[in-house]
Amino acid sequence: MPEHDPERAAPAWLTDGSTTDEVLGLLKTGKEAEVFIVERRTLDGEHAALLAHKRYRPTKVGKGEIEGLGFTRSRTFTNDAVYHEGRRLRYSRDQRAVERMTDYGKRLLAERWPGQELDTLRQAHDAGVTVPFPVEFTGDGMLMQLIGDAGGAAPRLVNARLGAAELAGAYEQLLEELSALTRGGLVHADLSPFNVLWWEGRLWLIDFPQAVDLVNNPHGFDLLHHDVVTMCTWFARRGVDTDGEEVFASLLADAF
Numbered sequence: 001m002p003e004h005d006p007e008r009a010a011p012a013w014l015t016d017g018s019t020t021d022e023v024l025g026l027l028k029t030g031k032e033a034e035v036f037i038v039e040r041r042t043l044d045g046e047h048a049a050l051l052a053h054k055r056y057r058p059t060k061v062g063k064g065e066i067e068g069l070g071f072t073r074s075r076t077f078t079n080d081a082v083y084h085e086g087r088r089l090r091y092s093r094d095q096r097a098v099e100r101m102t103d104y105g106k107r108l109l110a111e112r113w114p115g116q117e118l119d120t121l122r123q124a125h126d127a128g129v130t131v132p133f134p135v136e137f138t139g140d141g142m143l144m145q146l147i148g149d150a151g152g153a154a155p156r157l158v159n160a161r162l163g164a165a166e167l168a169g170a171y172e173q174l175l176e177e178l179s180a181l182t183r184g185g186l187v188h189a190d191l192s193p194f195n196v197l198w199w200e201g202r203l204w205l206i207d208f209p210q211a212v213d214l215v216n217n218p219h220g221f222d223l224l225h226h227d228v229v230t231m232c233t234w235f236a237r238r239g240v241d242t243d244g245e246e247v248f249a250s251l252l253a254d255a256f
């Protein structure tokens with residue numbers, strides 16, 4: 001199935017500049033971001049693709065401005081220090097501000113957030129994990145492959161209503177994805193059936209802004225353990241024979 005080959009990178013025409021974008025509509029509003037469906041076409045009409053534009057709501061805008069920017073509601077910023085340990089900032093002054101969570105430090109994090117997810121998505125994609133292919137940074141977020149087609153976006157695993165055989169297959173895929181991610185030195189850190197899509201018989205991992213480095217983040221192992229147990233528990237409740245602790249141990253053994 002070449003159309004959805006997970007190894008596939010963004011086709012070159014997508015970013016060569018001679019294209020036009022049309023926003024087809026809002027796909028989802030989440031806690032911090034909104035996802036829009038965008039159709040990008042070449043000016044000569046040769047190629048077209050559906051993309052997902054994930055836009056983080058700005059933290060510092062005046063009353064009424066948020067709607068003007070095309071968002072439906074504003075976001076709140078929480079202290080996500082756990083996720084940011086192990087991601088060092090270039091300047092030590094900035095690093096200290098983030099560690100102390102001063103107002104300046106929070107602003108730094110909020111501003112870095114959109115670019116960070118694209119970087120992580122690239123890393124995961126390069127590591128061979130099945131993720132939407134990254135397209136480009138957009139200032140407020142990023143463009144990536146839309147998982148789905150003109151008939152609609154892919155359902156999340158929680159809503160996908162898999163039969164027993166599909167569940168077993170999905171679980172095997174999960175092990176492969178986790179293994180590729182871990183060998184790539186990444187922990188998703190918010191993995192759940194809500195952040196996994198099911199499309200044409202494959203699992204697709206999404207929603208990476210809080211991902212951390214397995215080794216450099218002091219909580220890397222705990223966050224991986226949490227991801228693994230969350231997913232294995234979900235599969236176990238649906239009759240799949242799995243043991244989260246065993247999976248966790250073998251992922252670590254595999255990674256080192």
Ligand SMILES: Nc1ncnc2c1ncn2[C@@H]1O[C@H](COP(=O)(O)OP(=O)(O)OP(=O)(O)O)[C@@H](O)[C@H]1O
Pocket residue numbers: 027028029030031032033034035052054132144145146147148153154156194195197206207208
């Ligand atoms: N590339 C994509 N292709 C198809 N659907 C997507 C894609 N990216 C995101 N979505 C849809 O948008 C929803 C929100 O995206 P995501 O989980 O990345 O953002 P979020 O702000 O963390 O949302 P939430 O707070 O709901 O977790 C996803 O649950 C999924 O349904």
Ligand SMILES: [Mg+2]
Pocket residue numbers: 030194195207
């Ligand atoms: Mg999500």
